[in-house]
Amino acid sequence: MNTIENITRQTQHKSIAVLPFVNLSSDPDNEYFSDGITEEIINALTTVQGLKVIARTSSFTFKNKNIDIRTIGSQLGVSTVLEGSVRKVKNRVRITAQLINTTDGSHFWSKNFDREMEDIFSLQDEISLLISDQIRENFGHFDIPSHPHNYPTRKIDAYDLFLKGSYHLKRKGYDDVKKSISFFRDAINVDPNYAEAFSMLGEAYIHAAGFGMMSTKEAHELARESAENAIALDAENAYAHKVLAFVKLFYDWDWEAAYDAYNKAIAYGLPEQNEFISYYYIFVEEDYERAIQVARKVTETDPLHVISHWQLGLTYYFARRFKEAIAAFSAALDIDPNFSEAIRYRGLVKGYLGKYQEALSDIHRALELSSGQGLANLDLLVVKILMGKKKEVVAVMEKSEYVDSSDPAILYSLLDMPDEAIFWLKKACQERSVMMVSLKNFWVWDNLRDDPRFKEMYDKMNFPPSVENQCKTDPVTIGQITTTNASLLNESEIRYYLQQLEQLVHEEKIYTDSLLSLRQVADRIGLHPNRLSWLLNDQLHKNFNEYINAFRLETFKVKALDPQNKHITILGLAYESGFNSKTSFNSYFKKMEGITPTAWVKKQEK
Known part of the structure; x- marks a missing residue:
């Protein structure tokens, strides 16, 4: 292996x-x-x-x-x-x-x-x-x-309102987001020092912008205010720094500040694999491989969440790895066949691969599920552009109204109509559309890249240099385990604590205590539990229960073969030896001996 x-x-x-x-x-x-x-x-x-x-x-x-x-x-x-x-x-x-x-x-x-x-x-x-x-x-x-007992609030009524807000925010429906904002505000009214309520309120505002409940400007300014309030109350509130990272990335276009906020969020407990950093790697650093790695990791810890696979599909899409994007979107649809976002994106990707009828089928299905609303309408026009139906698309666009000016800008760019595209892109810039972060590398803007007006806007965005799609090398990690074997004890400490451990086991027979824990043993020999755990696993190649149960097993064998114990049941002898349940005893015995305790005893009696 x-x-x-x-x-x-x-x-x-x-x-x-x-x-x-x-x-x-x-x-x-x-x-x-x-x-x-x-x-x-x-x-x-x-x-x-x-x-x-x-x-x-x-x-x-x-x-x-x-x-x-x-x-x-x-x-x-x-x-x-x-x-x-x-x-x-x-x-x-x-x-x-x-x-x-x-x-x-x-x-x-x-x-x-x-x-x-x-x-x-x-x-x-x-x-x-x-x-x-x-x-x-x-x-x-x-x-x-060691978990410090930092109470987020001393007011249980505020905590109760916070849980209600969190419950609705996780559901992510239109009405649920509205309710979550109300509950978080109520929690803050009960306890104005409730940092977590402020940070979650900030995230709810960002979702509100996505649902069109409020303008991009209003939502992001409110989100910023909420996050800054949370940080003022608790400088190490990871969620608040995450909210700020999104505001800095998609609204302020302050790349350095966004990454700084993200790093603070990670330092204060945010999981390292998350959607923010995949967006950052895609749009700012143009490091597609790194973004894909992050998205893959999310599917490992969240394998049955439709958004995890959809997010992976997006990273493949922006990296122009369309076949892999289709596989990821299809995986999302295996979990939820009616998730319209995955259906519309799969259709869009099929359009770029020239599979037009399949593309139209997916997009029409997405429109059916969303009652004709949403960005599937934009995808439909993109596919028609790819099919060469430019006049039809222009006719539809001239009669349409747009919530986000980047939408017509994208279409006119794909139509190779630079004057119209630049007009709408300038409006998108004034509106601070979240799609402005895509100017650096999204191929939909390729028809505009040589236009001086596009270059002027691009220069104002002040993007950092790309990493040329090279994934930065980190220590190899699987899940959250890093391939390092750093010793927590020096050689003399290892010898000393192993001797102390052996003394406890052989002289005091601590293993006969069925409630014995690693922390209790660590306390007896004056060693931090983390170090004792490392000592057992690294030096003796056993976890705590394997180490202790080995002595319990040998004790049971001696007791079981002693004629004076004939009146005691096998399970009774197991309990006397330190095992605390029938299941754990039988499982461990069979694992070590290959047969059941009863069969072993009968075999010894022959």
């Missing part, structure tokens, strides 16, 4: 999907609360470097569906699944959670939590820490950060 395959295998083991927690409250409208708790736990787990965490959108695909955990694990490519429930009654909340091994469907950890609502944030941290510990103890080393 080569290095890349080995890292891929390790990543699959150290991976989790958090399924939507079931709302057990008497009020079905509390769905927003159980969804919000689920998302907060996902967000906390994503801060654990080396742990592959499936994104919310793919996990929520299985909401309200009775599907075998092993099937879910296979579809998402994860070793573990967290499922649970939430019951909210007035000011109290009860959360149950259990971790399940997707290989065999066995539960290897479960816990109930009863808290006052005021403790909800520390509870979320506690749950994510316990989950991370359990995955590390069972599947291998990764560092777990």
Whole structure:
């Protein structure tokens, strides 16, 4: 097995999907609360470097569906699944959670939590820490950060409104975006110091611009104000820096400031693979390979989200890799056959490949799904231009009205009508159309590139030099694991702590404690849990449970062969040896011995 395959295998083991927690409250409208708790736990787990965490959108695909955990694990490519429930009654909340091994469907950890609502944030941290510990103890080393208990708000009413706003924003419908803005504003009215509410309000404004609820200028200025308010309250609010990055890129055209805001967002916890950086690599750096790499990574952590595959299709489209774009858009449509954006883009790409009838079929289907609204109308005209029907297109354009002036500019450029194209492009510039960022490399502008008027506008955009489509070389990463083997301990420390560990095991027989955890052992020998985890995995080539269960297994064998224990059941002996469940005992025994415990005992009696 080569290095890349080995890292891929390790990543699959150290991976989790958090399924939507079931709302057990008497009020079905509390769905927003159980969804919000689920998302907060996902967000906390994503801060654990080396742990592959499936994104919310793919996990929520299985909401309200009775599907075998092993099937879910296979579809998402994860070793573990967290499922649970939430019951909210007035000011109290009860959360149950259990971790399940997707290989065999066995539960290897479960816990109930009863808290006052005021403790909800520390509870979320506690749950994510316990989950991370359990995955590390069972599947291998990764560092777990210490979660500081920074409460986003002290006012539970504000948090409740925030969760409602987040619930609607994630749905991304027209009415949902309007509701989300209202809820975020209400949350801020309850707590004017609520940084997260300001940052999410900023994102909601950007979505509002996309739906045409407000002008590009109004939406982006409001988004900027919201993000800056969030940063003033919390300088390390990753979401706010992400919102600013979008404003700087698509509205200010300040490339350096956009990238700086993005880097701050990453430093403060935003996942490195995201849509902003793929847009930046495409439009600003013209680094198509890098953009494609990012988009591919997103499909790994969000494999069942239609937008992930659509986004990958866009990167192929702008890179003019049309056949691969069709495959990505088709993958999106396998998930949602009625996703009109993927259908219209697939039709557009087919048009550029000269497959005109297939292109028209897709675009007409997209128009049918969108009731004749949206950019599929623009795509239809592009395909007709490619088919040579220029007079027909011009006739339609002369009767049309446009929300974004870049739309007719694109069409007139493709028609090779530079005067009309420049007229509309200047208007688009004045309107600060988001498509102005595409001037550098989008081929639809190729007919204008030698025009002095285009060059004047282009120069004012002050684009940085391209990277000539060369992907910048980074350390090879698979998921979130980097191929580095940095030692966390020197040689003398390794010898010392291994000796301390051996003493605990052989002299105190700590493995007989069925509730023993890596953190407890680390505390006993005076070593940070992250370092003990590294020591076991790097030096002994075992995760914590493999190491401890090996001693439990040998202890069981001795007990099982002792005539004085004839009156004790096999499971009773397993419990005395330190195993804490029938499933974990039987699974580990069969894995190590190749037969069941009962068959092994009978074999020894012969």
